[in-house]
Each structure stands twice: as structure tokens, then as C-alpha cells.
Amino acid sequence: MPVDRSSDHPDYEEQVLAVVALIPPGRVMSYGDVAEYLGSGGPRQVGRVMSRGGDVPWWRVIRADGRPPPGHEAECLAQLRAEATPLRPDGTRVDMRRARWDGS
DNA sequence: TGCTTGACTTACG
DNA sequence: CCGTAAGCCAAGC
Numbered sequence: 001m002p003v004d005r006s007s008d009h010p011d012y013e014e015q016v017l018a019v020v021a022l023i024p025p026g027r028v029m030s031y032g033d034v035a036e037y038l039g040s041g042g043p044r045q046v047g048r049v050m051s052r053g054g055d056v057p058w059w060r061v062i063r064a065d066g067r068p069p070p071g072h073e074a075e076c077l078a079q080l081r082a083e084a085t086p087l088r089p090d091g092t093r094v095d096m097r098r099a100r101w102d103g104s
Numbered sequence: 105t106g107c108t109t110g111a112c113t114t115a116c117g
Numbered sequence: 118c119c120g121t122a123a124g125c126c127a128a129g130c
Contacts, residue, residue: 012127031112035126042126043112051111061111069111076111 012041016049023060025083027101028094030064037103060085060101066094 019034031043031050043064050058050069059079062068066088068076073092081087086098 035112044110044126045112045128047111048127049111058111063111064113072111 012038012045013049013052013054015040016046017054017056020050020054020056020058020061022103023057023101026085026099028060028062028080028085028096028099029101030062030096032064033100033102034061062094064096066096066099067092068094 015038016034019029019037023029029037031046034046035042046061047069050061057079059068059072059076062076067073068080077087077092080094081091086095087093088095
């Protein structure tokens with residue numbers, strides 16, 4: 001009989017991590033962007049996977065307002081800066097208009 | 105079974 | 118710029 005996966009997504013973590021790994025240096029995606037790219041779940045689910053951690057450039061996934069996740073601001077900004085990611089003049093947020101990656 | 109929590113987002117004041 | 122409110126989805130207790 002067909003497997004009921006209507007509420008079963010054990011591979012979701014793999015999907016999210018795969019997309020994050022595809023983000024090129026100097027670019028970023030918001031949690032909502034990753035969710036939309038996958039076409040499943042939502043920003044919170046992506047955030048949940050990211051919080052679990054993974055061998056991916058997690059710093060390239062930030063909030064929609066261009067601000068890094070709480071508790072990782074310094075590390076995230078350090079990495080973004082090292083990769084020449086377009087930052088706001090204040091240096092505390094990312095210039096989403098330029099840094100946002102659409103998957104091209 | 106039901107409420108709380110969380111690396112979210114958008115809108116309003 | 119900051120705080121609050123509502124919407125959102127899955128996991129944990």
C-alpha cells in the first residue's frame with residue numbers, strides 16, 4: 001500500500017541543508033526564501049533545522065530583515081564580512097537588496 | 105489531546 | 118529604530 005507521507009518529512013533536513021550548501025559566497029537567503037525555494041514547510045521549519053546544526057555555511061541564511069540570528073550575530077557577521085557579502089553602512093545588517101540569492 | 109516554544113515574517117503605531 | 122500583535126508550521130512536554 002502507498003506510504004502516507006502527508007505528514008512525514010524525514011528528509012526535510014537534508015533538503016534544507018542542500019539548499020544552504022548551494023548558496024554562493026557573498027550571497028545570502030532568508031529562512032522564508034529557503035522555505036519558498038523548497039516549496040514546503042515554512043521559515044520556522046527551516047530555522048528549526050538550522051538550529052540543529054549541520055556541515056553547511058549556516059551564516060548565509062539570515063532573517064528577512066537582513067539581521068543575523070540571535071546569539072550568533074558576531075560570528076555570522078564575521079563570516080559574511082570575510083566573504084565580501086554586501087553589508088549595510090552600519091555593518092550590523094546585510095543589504096538584502098544586493099545580497100539576496102534567488103537560486104540563479 | 106492540548107498547550108508551549110522557537111536561529112520566522114509582515115504589518116501597525 | 119523599537120515594541121506589539123497576528124499568522125504561520127512542526128517538535129516537545
